Amino acid sequence: MITSDTVTTAFVVAGIGEFFGARDAANWHEKWGILAFGTELLVLAALAVGRAWAPAVLGQGAEEFRRLGRSLFAATVVLALGGIALTSRNIKLWIFVAIPAIALVTMTARYVLRLGLHKQRKEGQCLRPVLAAGSPATVSDLINRTRKFPHLGWRVDGVCTTEGRGFDADELDGVPVVGQLTDVAKYVENDGYRVVAVTPDPYWTPERLQRLAWNLEGSEAEMVVAPVLMEVAGPRLHVDAVLGIPLLRVSMPTFTGGRRAIKAVVDRLGSAILLILFAPLMLLVGLLVMADSRGGAFYSQRRVGKDGREFTILKFRTMVVGADLARAELADRNEGAGLLFKMRRDPRVTRVGTVLRRYSLDELPQLFNVLTGSMSLVGPRPPLPEESAAYGPDIRRRLLVKPGLTGLWQISGRSDLPWEEAVRLDLRYVEDWSLALDAVILWKTLRAVLYGQGAY
Template sequence: MTVHEAGGEHAGKAGRVATAHPEVRTTSAPRRPPVPPTRSVTRPTVSGWEPAYRYGVIAADVLCTVLVVVLAGAVLQARHISFEALPLLALEAVTASVILGSLRLNRAWDSRVLGQGAEEFRRLGRSLFGSVVALGLGALAAGLPDARAWAFLVGPAVALLAFPVRYALRRPLHRARSEGRCLFSVLAAGNLGTVSDLIRRTGRAPHLGWRVDAVCTVDGRAGTNATLHGVPVVGRFDEVAEQVRRGGYRIVAVTPDAYWTPRRLQQLAWDLEGTGTEMVVAPALMDFAGPRLHVTGVLGMPLLWVSEPSFTGFRRVVKATVDKVGAALLLITLSPVLLAITVAVVADTRGSVLYRQRRIGKNGVPFTMLKFRTMVTNADALGLKLKQVNEGPGVLFKMRRDPRVTAVGRALRRYSLDELPQLFNVLGGAMSLVGPRPPLPEESAGYNPVMHRLLAVKPGLTGMWHVSGRDDLSWEEAMQLDLRYVEDWSPALDAFILWKTLVAVMRGSGS
């Protein structure tokens, strides 16, 4: 049994609960109760697929590493390059061992992160970067300066192969989860509001693998009903461990409630030992995730440390550099495509090739965003007559079958090719490859103080809103995704979004 997160905020509630629950008024350190007699335990029903998937990921990483190392060695042999102090076979063995050892040390094979979120790719990238550094320093220490080039060749090559393979392994897993298989069976225990939110969130994102199958509440009821959003209420908080032993749930998700004092959480953790069930505690005072959140302990008290979001500094310089270099390379690579689209737009209807629109950028500074024209030239005037049939979220005007869109424009929109001129905005510094959606002036004028945080960074050519459904999202959901990106940005998250964007564009989804 493992506790993923524990929030120190519960400590402040202990005094308030002490009057209603006398057992928490003790001032001495709690003593662990004697081990209860052996009882029949129903093991988690989904545990069978977990080791199979984990071993499959390990095998794939080993295969990628060995394949790249052997091919790199073959290239050296073909070019008659050798290292006198170290035979090629030994060099290959050391390289593979360092890379695989770095994956193990950085917990890149932890079953908790496999198949979900950007954390899996963040750990994979950190592991491969660490192995390159270790190999380079090792070559320097061993007096093999020429071997450093080997390290900087093999490491990135393994990354180019391992990242797509990891993503490919996710696809069948996510497909199985969308069909109701390969899911973690969850028992949620908390107040009705927080448990309801958990049920809604897990229902919207089955690819994350959580399915709330049972609920425990303070009194064993969900108001006047026996279910909560269709999920049965099976008992009270003090019956959680017993329900786990009966039902074989994989995860116990403890959400905020005044009942959950540190003493009771500790007792629940003890009671779950031996069940194969993990306990996850949701912090009540914050809504942060990703690299900003760190769990530590001070004098035995579990604390969540939240670091300041990164709006400046070295990582942002790296992001700006990647933006400009990436935009320049994409413009050069896609120049034949840009030329072909230009010819198609001109041949389709009269008017300018580019559509220029005023948008709001970083720190509220306006800029002119470029797109290929996908509508007739008098689209803005016609739009005034169509406002009453607006299908878009928030203040945006959207129609699934907009009569103003040209034949070429429909094809460009389906595959997001009309957005390609925004690479010039990225190259000019007004936009980033990844970021929040660039708002219209009338949108930003209606932003509340929370939404103004979206203007703390450059808007993006793509972002969380793009890879999570785009126009299929509600206005509130799109804003929350962009806010989450601003708060939890990382280079690994950018890489993940860019990859997901490529997949979404190839499928023509959400447009």
């Protein structure tokens, strides 16, 4: 990754310098050469200081790109201040052309490298051996999560529990139980685990956790402690030292402020641009819908949005006219999870509708909902009024933000997801929202649409 960032930065800087320097070859070394070299050093220094190369974040979620973006922004600020101090008239080129070009190329290169890394991890390579230490129930949850998401790079190879036993005597979900919690450091030293994942268990007192951390000093193992708040992560978690006591501070989720204003601008501007780009396709789809079956091209339905306010959602019609009235007759054939009604082979869906659902083309008119402000490009799934009426207090937190055209549920399987998992993903988005997470979801939506997983 370091090599990739260094080479791509040098490539961009050299290309820009060559292009503009050729126009002023006489003063190239004086004006362009120094600025080009200084810009590259500044960018690489910012990436190092911003911990954009930290192994723990490479290939994992939005944090890698968030750090990359923060580092490049810091480099831009320093470059601007340096230009003011040196009264350089050429600094604008490097601020408004070079840095954005570096960001585009480095992020693209990182994404390509990430795809290769994820492929290797799915094949069982490039995984870090993990020793999980905690109660059988919490360790089992960790094992299942690492198997479900191998791209994160963890593989639980050993387990330690209080009594040195799992659900099946010497094994826990197929992973050998190597010993008790009192002997964790010994097994790390002997077997070369790279990560020690401490999961909740009454055995883990502050003194025992501190002693384990001391015993792991000098080894290559990284100690990771799973907090009780398992679903809160990302920018909301902060570790502070208060009166000598390390405290895990959980900040409130942000529903207003500057970042939300940026999100609103991106929603309106993005939906307007997409509507212009997709206008010919939408016209064609509308004509095909009306030619395939009797009725109009659009279908409108009441949905529940932010703070429980209802709005009318727009979609291309994918079912025969009167499909809502026939739903009660199909209730016993419902394949949806929880409060959702879904059928893999719904007899009400038209031939054109099957194709539209397969590639999510039926949802394109929702861009009008985004443009008018009732929806966002990214957010939780917009529920029906009857679904919302059945929500408990915890699930109603989905309504704290605008529903989205896409979201974590869209890129994680859609209708194939269990109801509990779909709710968990929506709540996780509400709790851990960030601009970087939105960008990652939008990018991954393209792949989810092409593969059509869970779309029916």
